[in-house]
Amino acid sequence: MKYKSQKVAYWFFALSMLLLILQLVYGFIMGFARIGMDGLHEFIPFNTARAVHTNLLVVWLLSGFMGAAYYIIPEEAQRELVSVKLAYVQLISLALVGVTAIVGFHFNWWEGRKFLEIPHQLDYLVVANVLLFLALILLTLFRGKRKTTTALVLTMGLVFAALLYLPGMLPFDSQVTDSFFRWWVVHLWVEGVWELIMGGILAFLLIKLTGVDREVIEKWLYVIVGLTFLSGVLGTGHHYYYIGVNKIWLVVGGIFSALEPLAFLAMALFAVNMYRKGEKKHPNKIALFWTIGAAIVSFVGAGLLGFAHTLPQTNLYTHGTLVTAMHAHLAFWGAYAMIVLAIISYSLPNMTGRKLYDGVRGRVAFWTTNIGMIGMTMAFGIAGVAQVYLERKYKMEFMEVQDQVSIHFVVLIICASLFAFGVITYIADFYKHGRPNDEAMETIKDPFQ
Amino acid sequence: MLSKQQARAFFLIGTVVTFLAFIGLTIYSFSDGNDQTNYENITPAVVRGKFIWEENNCMGCHTILGEGGYYAPELTKVVERRGEGLIKAILMSPVPWEPNGRKMVAYGFTSEEADDVIAFFNWIGEIDLNGFDRIVSPLAKDQITKN
Secondary structure: OOOHHHHHHHHHHHHHHHHHHHHHHHHHHHHHHHOOOOOOOOOOOHHHHHHHHHHHHHHHHHHHHHHHHHHHHHHHHOOOOOOHHHHHHHHHHHHHHHHHHHHHHOOOOOOOOOOOOOOHHHHHHHHHHHHHHHHHHHHHHHHOOOOOHHHHHHHHHHHHHHHOOHHHHOOOOOHHHHHHHHHHHHHHHHHHHHHHHHHHHHHHHHHHHHOOOHHHHHHHHHHHHHHHHHHHHHHHHHHOOOOOOOOHHHHHHHHHHHHHHHHHHHHHHHHHHHHHHOOOOOOOHHHHHHHHHHHHHHHHHHHHHHHOOOOHHHHHHHOOOHHHHHHHHHHHHHHHHHHHHHHHHHHHHHHHOOOOOOOHHHHHHHHHHHHHHHHHHHHHHHHHHHHHHHHHHOOOOHHHHHHHHHHHHHHHHHHHHHHHHHHHHHHHHHHHOOOOOOOHHHHOOOOOO | OOOHHHHHHHHHHHHHHHHHHHHHHHHHHHOOOOOOOOHHHOOHHHHHHHHHHHHOOHHHOOEEOOEEOOOOOEOOOHHHHHOHHHHHHHHHOOOOOOHHHOOOOOOOOOHHHHHHHHHHHHHHHOOOOOOHHHHOOOOOHHHHHHO
């Protein structure tokens, strides 16, 4: 840690970890409900659990991204954050809005628009919160000594993410137009601007961990985010095939979705090549595991498994089935969860001064979470494919099919338990690092600086 | 090999061009003659029905137009398949509807509210879904009877 204000990041990461644990709890509630153990139905019915599960994912990732920005931007801009106090205000307000939304879901206070369940009134608070965050980041960047490509791409991702929240707040009478613009938020976030954020964090980590020249890494960063937008923007069309809009989207969505894996392939190749190119190796092996892991798993989860059902001919059968849940789990894990865990693993020793670089816990966390998540993805995948055949090819009733595939959810819960064990191990490591402190500024010397 | 300036130009030009194309296609697909969203048949009852649908996060379990929670059945064309009477009874039921043991929240809607939701389902059922409703069974009633 080079600047005192980078410590703010720690608390954003801590909030992230807390929300991640809660997300797992709600995931288990849904998993058990699927095998008929729905004992909490009266208090937490499936739709509540689902809204909480997906919204917590978004909030913990955003909290992680914000923490990453508060850590990365001062170091890249070579100056302290413009205001540490306001950063804490932003953190607390983020936590309050998040918690209010989650609690509200339990009292039937939401807008039932998949992934955007946060009610309108709270949307305005979210906007105010994000504006404060952006003001702090942008001011720091522009008053800084240098404006690096890594910092610019990361910031651009955060600014676009904020702008693209707005179409989701428009009211529509038609379910079709509603859905159409809802995807401007959901798709353009996860298959567009969030990839900029991921790319920015990835570039920062690769510069720090491999010691490869910044110019080389940043050139490829442009190529990757270029590919992301080139394919991802028009790739939004794959959500428009069968929701009641024009057939033009079948063609446009099909072609550009097929290109979407390229950005992730480039990201994976880039990360592995930079790692191999780097002659000096940073001692923080765990951070390296998560960084390279994020690039590779995102290619499999987001790139390949996404491609598995984005062609209109395939999607006609898989649209609205568990196949989507299969792709979504590995994609979010690889692309966004792992990159947040990577930046936490990298920055935590620097902020706290404790070099728990290569402990057993770190490795156990990495492997058990990944094996658990791959198992969950396979369970969802097999259930999904079975559902497609039974329900859509052999025309069985929805509920009969659900009974047939429920065994896969037993497997899912077992794999999820392994995954949860890994997450808890990761968080134990997080806790063992202790609190951030100013002394860490002197005790840690980054080998490449 | 690509220089950093060229890489940046690729990013900027690619982004601007695809965004413009995306906005252009959006305008195209909602323009007269290309629009197939069935918006002209939206009545106040449909709007109220949609509001009830959202207010209770029905999409958290059910799917509609293929989007939703995958926990409960697809409801596009549900009126055709199940008939208004049964749907109304389920919506107004004071105890959880429990097909095959999987529970639905007991909403206990009033008769008017249930009618609004049914109006919403009827409106959804008329949308042109590019073949999704014809090919994917058991969405359409005729598909079931054919088998």
